Amino acid sequence: METIEKEKLTNKExxxxxxxxxxxxxxxDVDLAELWRYRDxxxxxxxxxxxxxxxxxxxxxxxxxxxPLITTxxxxxxxxxxxxxxxxxxxKMLFYLSGIVxxxxxxxxxxxxxxxxxxxxxxxxxxxxxxxxxxxxxVISNLVSFVIQFVFLLxxxxxxxxxxxxxxxxxxxxxxxxxxxxxxxxxxxxxxIISSLTTKYRDLTHLVAFGVSLWMYATPIIYPLSEIPxxxxxxxLANPMTPxxxxxxxxxxxxxxxxxxxxxxxxxxTVAVLVVGVLIFNKVEKSFMDTV
Amino acid sequence: MKKALWIPYNIDVVINKLKDNKMSDTIIKLDNISKQxxxxxxxxxxxxxxLNRLFAxxxxxxxxxxxxxxxxxxxxxxxxxxWALKDINLEVKSGEVLGIIGKNGAGxxxxxxxxxxxxxxxxxxxxxxxRIASLLEVGTGFHPELTGKENIYLNGAILGMxxxxxxxxxxxIIDFSGVKKYADTPVKRYSSGMYVRLAxxxxxxxxxxILIIDEVLAVGDAEFQKKAIGKMKAVSQSGRTVLFVxxxxxxxxxxxxxxxxxxxxxxxxxxxxxxxxxxxxKTSIDPEHxxxxxxxxxxxxEYGVKDMNGKKNNEFYLGEDFIVDVKAKAKEGIDxxxxxxxxxxxxxxxxxxxxxxxxxxxxxxxxxGESLDVQVLVKSITFAPGTYYISLWLGNAYGTYDxxxxxxQFSIKQGDSYILRPHSFDKRAKVVLQSKWTRK
Numbered sequence: 001m002e003t004i005e006k007e008k009l010t011n012k013e014x015x016x017x018x019x020x021x022x023x024x025x026x027x028x029d030v031d032l033a034e035l036w037r038y039r040d041x042x043x044x045x046x047x048x049x050x051x052x053x054x055x056x057x058x059x060x061x062x063x064x065x066x067x068p069l070i071t072t073x074x075x076x077x078x079x080x081x082x083x084x085x086x087x088x089x090x091x092k093m094l095f096y097l098s099g100i101v102x103x104x105x106x107x108x109x110x111x112x113x114x115x116x117x118x119x120x121x122x123x124x125x126x127x128x129x130x131x132x133x134x135x136x137x138x139v140i141s142n143l144v145s146f147v148i149q150f151v152f153l154l155x156x157x158x159x160x161x162x163x164x165x166x167x168x169x170x171x172x173x174x175x176x177x178x179x180x181x182x183x184x185x186x187x188x189x190x191x192x193i194i195s196s197l198t199t200k201y202r203d204l205t206h207l208v209a210f211g212v213s214l215w216m217y218a219t220p221i222i223y224p225l226s227e228i229p230x231x232x233x234x235x236x237l238a239n240p241m242t243p244x245x246x247x248x249x250x251x252x253x254x255x256x257x258x259x260x261x262x263x264x265x266x267x268x269x270t271v272a273v274l275v276v277g278v279l280i281f282n283k284v285e286k287s288f289m290d291t292v
Numbered sequence: 293m294k295k296a297l298w299i300p301y302n303i304d305v306v307i308n309k310l311k312d313n314k315m316s317d318t319i320i321k322l323d324n325i326s327k328q329x330x331x332x333x334x335x336x337x338x339x340x341x342x343l344n345r346l347f348a349x350x351x352x353x354x355x356x357x358x359x360x361x362x363x364x365x366x367x368x369x370x371x372x373x374x375w376a377l378k379d380i381n382l383e384v385k386s387g388e389v390l391g392i393i394g395k396n397g398a399g400x401x402x403x404x405x406x407x408x409x410x411x412x413x414x415x416x417x418x419x420x421x422x423r424i425a426s427l428l429e430v431g432t433g434f435h436p437e438l439t440g441k442e443n444i445y446l447n448g449a450i451l452g453m454x455x456x457x458x459x460x461x462x463x464x465i466i467d468f469s470g471v472k473k474y475a476d477t478p479v480k481r482y483s484s485g486m487y488v489r490l491a492x493x494x495x496x497x498x499x500x501x502i503l504i505i506d507e508v509l510a511v512g513d514a515e516f517q518k519k520a521i522g523k524m525k526a527v528s529q530s531g532r533t534v535l536f537v538x539x540x541x542x543x544x545x546x547x548x549x550x551x552x553x554x555x556x557x558x559x560x561x562x563x564x565x566x567x568x569x570x571x572x573x574k575t576s577i578d579p580e581h582x583x584x585x586x587x588x589x590x591x592x593x594e595y596g597v598k599d600m601n602g603k604k605n606n607e608f609y610l611g612e613d614f615i616v617d618v619k620a621k622a623k624e625g626i627d628x629x630x631x632x633x634x635x636x637x638x639x640x641x642x643x644x645x646x647x648x649x650x651x652x653x654x655x656x657x658x659x660x661g662e663s664l665d666v667q668v669l670v671k672s673i674t675f676a677p678g679t680y681y682i683s684l685w686l687g688n689a690y691g692t693y694d695x696x697x698x699x700x701q702f703s704i705k706q707g708d709s710y711i712l713r714p715h716s717f718d719k720r721a722k723v724v725l726q727s728k729w730t731r732k
């Protein structure tokens with residue numbers, strides 16, 4: 001009688017552990033519920049990024065607009081006027097800006113999240129919280145700047161419509177939220193894969209900024225998809241960002257056609273990158289303090 | 293049908309059982325925990341090591357880089373790998389305030405890092421009941437551009453609080469920190485003391501079941517330290533479990549109920565805090581555990597401290613003189629050599645040293661079989677009150693004959709002759725300066 005009771009007690013005790021720390025958890029043991037519990041932290045990180053970015057700057061959030069504006073002007077002069085790359089009959093400024101806004105979101109997401117481990121090594125070395133909270137907060141705070149830039153783009157669009165340019169925003173704008181999610185997902189996915197790898201192989205940090213700017217040229221930002229010679233087309237289409245950027249332009253400007261198969265390809269690619277990214281990140285976060 | 297209320301026939305037994313159960317409730321359990329680190333620059337040859345490991349894994353062999361059973365001291369590096377912790381088994385009961393002491397490199401901080409999940413163990417398993425919050429260093433995640441208030445929220449969230457919890461504690465935190473006036477000022481404008489106070493205030497108001505503290509009390513002014521110790525006591529009295537790592541033996545003895553003594557990555561002793569502190573003081577000069585190196589052509593045989601009356605003693609007052617006796621026996625004849633006494637405090641910081649050259653004293657021509665017998669008179673010691681260790685070194689420009697680390701222990705007491713202040717000396721100070729005060 002006595003022993004049985006004791007056994008029960010110990011059994012009960014062993015069930016009460018709220019946390020078990022083990023050396024190698026399974027690759028697929030991703031604790032998303034925990035991440036959800038830390039949602040307040042994510043919000044606060046976003047706030048921190050936003051506040052700290054523009055403290056002690058004179059123009060403040062205006063910088064969100066200045067950057068794409070100047071890039072657009074540069075592209076208009078260099079690629080539009082000097083190189084003379086056609087823009088499918090769309091006003092050049094509008095064509096470039098609509099590409100740049102989406103691309104910038106992707107590029108900043110990728111660049112910023114790819115430094116997660118290295119930049120935050122000191123804080124990761126002291127406190128535990130779900131590490132994914134940081135890259136996610138980066139993606140969200142970049143979303144804020146994207147929205148501002150997007151509103152700016154809409155102003156541009158409205159102006160050109162009033163002036164009477166040949167542009168037709170259409171029902172496909174309903175796809176925009178999906179596109180934004182895809183951009184965020186791709187940027188985050190690639191970013192956390194790279195950040196996981198940089199903990200061991202630092203060379204990648206140098207590659208990222210450089211690689212992302214090259215990547216832009218493989219995406220129809222400064223040229224329309226319709227202008228690509230047939231032999232390069234497959235290469236450009238293999239780029240998961242291509243259908244996203246194209247759809248973005250079609251929805252806002254009404255030129256070209258949406259290929260849903262390609263969009264589905266981007267979607268599949270994003271999901272795959274994101275899953276792989278989260279798994280690798282999750283594995284690395286447990287031991288990276290020893291290698292960084 | 294009404295359910296009958298079940299009343300146990302012997303209610304006392306049940307209550308006692310509950311009490312027992314609560315008292316002996318294990319809140320943290322470490323099972324065979326080990327942690328291995330790779331030494332040197334990571335990045336050189338790691339890929340080949342990785343491939344090596346992978347290959348072994350595929351073949352189903354044991355990891356070639358994990359050598360078990362090797363002698364485990366930080367000195368005897370086994371290849372490029374070292375065990376920071378080895379086979380740690382420990383149970384911490386709910387409500388215990390556990391002090392973890394040991395020399396630098398004993399594995400204390402690694403242990404806390406594992407518990408706070410900053411890094412994961414190489415082998416073994418840690419089971420925990422409830423939430424752990426760590427204070428490995430206060431102010432983690434503080435952003436200089438953010439205001440005090442914003443940082444309270446950010447830091448609180450990083451330490452695991454929800455916004456709601458921080459909302460409800462905000463007033464308490466800002467009051468405790470004593471920087472209420474500056475709540476809306478960016479913390480980069482804070483003095484370092486204010487910064488630390490704010491950071492500690494956040495951490496002190498966490499309400500985890502288990503609180504991990506590493507050396508935080510080393511910061512802040514005396515008044516704040518008192519406040520901090522009071523808060524820690526309150527935390528532990530509210531039934532929460534605290535793990536406390538410090539080199540400050542007095543603080544450990546004051547705050548903790550139980551203690552753990554660590555050495556070279558293993559737990560040497562676990563028990564009442566007083567016993568542990570005593571054991572630590574003893575083992576720190578226990579010849580078996582001393583770090584020793586050199587060719588031992590001539591080696592130290594006897595050493596010790598005594599007071600000016602020639603009595604064996606290791607407690608001196610500030611400003612007193614004392615004598616260190618050193619005897620070494622030569623196995624082979626040696627020529628010109630130097631003898632050095634390095635003095636470190638109990639945080640293993642190098643405080644001072646003396647050598648024979650200081651007094652133009654020459655050590656030479658010790659013949660084979662002869663003994664070198666010297667007496668060193670150290671004059672008016674002015675190190676801050678505390679515990680000190682002397683390391684002995686005998687050698688010359690070409691190498692070390694014999695070196696024994698921290699083999700002599702002595703302590704300095706404040707007394708009332710060298711400095712007259714009635715209250716105790718500030719713990720952050722390393723030396724004491726005598727001063728004469730006059731009104732002009």
